[in-house]
Amino acid sequence: RSCASTHRPPAFRWRGLTAAAAAGTEDTADSHPPSILLVSDLDGTMVGDDEATAAFTDYWLSRRAMAPGNAEDADDGSPSSSSLCYSTGRTLEQYLDLKGANAFLCEPDFLICAVGTRVYERVGEDGEWMEVGGWAAQLGDGWCTDAARESAEGLISLFGESRVHMRPPHEQNAHKVTCGVRSEIVDECCASVNQALARSQVKAKLVYSGSGDWKYLDILPARGGKLESLDFLRQRLGFSRANTITAGDSGNDIAMMEGDHCSIIVGNAQSDLTDWYAQRGAPNVVKAESSHARGILEGLHSFNLY
Known part of the structure; x- marks a missing residue:
């Protein structure tokens, strides 16, 4: 199976050294994996x-x-x-x-x-x-950590601490605000955060993941x-x-x-x-x-x- 995409990248063809190459009886120039x-x-x-x-x-x-022994790039620049x-x-x-x-x-x-x-x-x-x-x-354009954090904390006021909580400080950084939300209210939480960020004119994206009763909800800069x-x-x-x-x-x-x-x-x-x-x-x-x-x-x- 080839790897198809919009620009049709070529199929990969390497499947390892042949027996002859491994035995040293043929040229291994083409035996290296891409x-x-x-x-x-x-x-x-x-x-x-x-x-x-x-x-x-x-x-x-x-x-x-x-891999080839030298550390320089290939002739084609790759x-x-x-x-x-x-x-x-x-x-x-x-x-x-x-x-x-x-x-x-x-x-x-x-x-x-x-x-x-x-x-x-x-x-x-x-x-x-x-x-x-x-x-x-590159992540700071249109981003405001305080506004993102306020939008997440607003979910606690809206849905209660039993259904929303802020994740620990070590899971946060200047370009990532994370909270945990109950799975059944993920869509409502995303809508609320998006509305709050729009009012603050903050450019951001939301990412949620996880299985079971709880989801992680990450608020990230639009460029992140x-x-x-x-x-x-x-x-x-x-x-x-x-x-x-x-x-x-x-x-x-x-x-x-x-x-x-x-x-x-x-x-x-x-x-x-x-x-x-x-x-x-x-x-x-x-x-x-x-x-x-x-x-x-x-x-x-x-x-x-x-």
């Missing part, structure tokens, strides 16, 4: 099944080992090696806690944190995480979000849309799957994402049968990448 930017959600996608996470890590490390990025609602500190508790999780090259409002790069021999300059500075941060990173690294793949399991992953690139919905995806997929039916989006990280591998296989 360089890709893989952007995956964390909770419920890359993590949630340790065996699946370990299987993905083995795959990705072998892919890195097969990167010579692949990059792995996790796009998550977690903060950097929460990611570090997760990584410390999960030995199976592959260390990525980049992190997009807090629902697309912060971008980090792993640098230096020690792999220290540094915020990528320039991204957060998972797709916008992904495109910022993709362009910074020099990857084409044809060589960019996203993977996710929930409603807050819809935004990054609406871009003109390949996407993978894992088999354990929540209903808000699967409903979107059923209505959209886009050929560049694959719905895997396998759950968690094995679903990512299944999707990569469908795009001739595994």
Whole structure:
């Protein structure tokens, strides 16, 4: 299956080294996997099944080992090696806690944190995480943190503390205001927040996700979000849309799957994402049968990448 999109990106053709190449009896110049930017959600996608996470890590490390030895870009200007990025609602500190508790999780090259409002790069021999300059500075146009927070707090007055609550301070930042709302009042909450923001002339977008009785409701700058941060990173690294793949399991992953690139919905995806997929039916989006990280591998296989 090729990865189709509006601009018809070419199908990927690599399926690993041939036996002759592995034995060293043929030229391996064309045996390297194509360089890709893989952007995956964390909770419920890359993590949630340790065996699946370990299987993905083995795959990705072998892919890195097969990359060309030089660090320079290819002749056509594309990167010579692949990059792995996790796009998550977690903060950097929460990611570090997760990584410390999960030995199976592959260390990525980049992190997009807090629902697309912060971008980090792993640098230096020690792999220290540094915020990528320039991204957060783009989010301020038309945005007001205080007005966004007031619109969220207004929901508590409107619906009561039993149905709406503000999330803890470590889940908030200057470009992200998050509250928890009962599932049955999500639409009403979104309408109320949108009205309040319109009165304040704040340019924002709302993202909700989660399963069960409660949903996360994130209020973000209009220029923020998972797709916008992904495109910022993709362009910074020099990857084409044809060589960019996203993977996710929930409603807050819809935004990054609406871009003109390949996407993978894992088999354990929540209903808000699967409903979107059923209505959209886009050929560049694959719905895997396998759950968690094995679903990512299944999707990569469908795009001739595994």
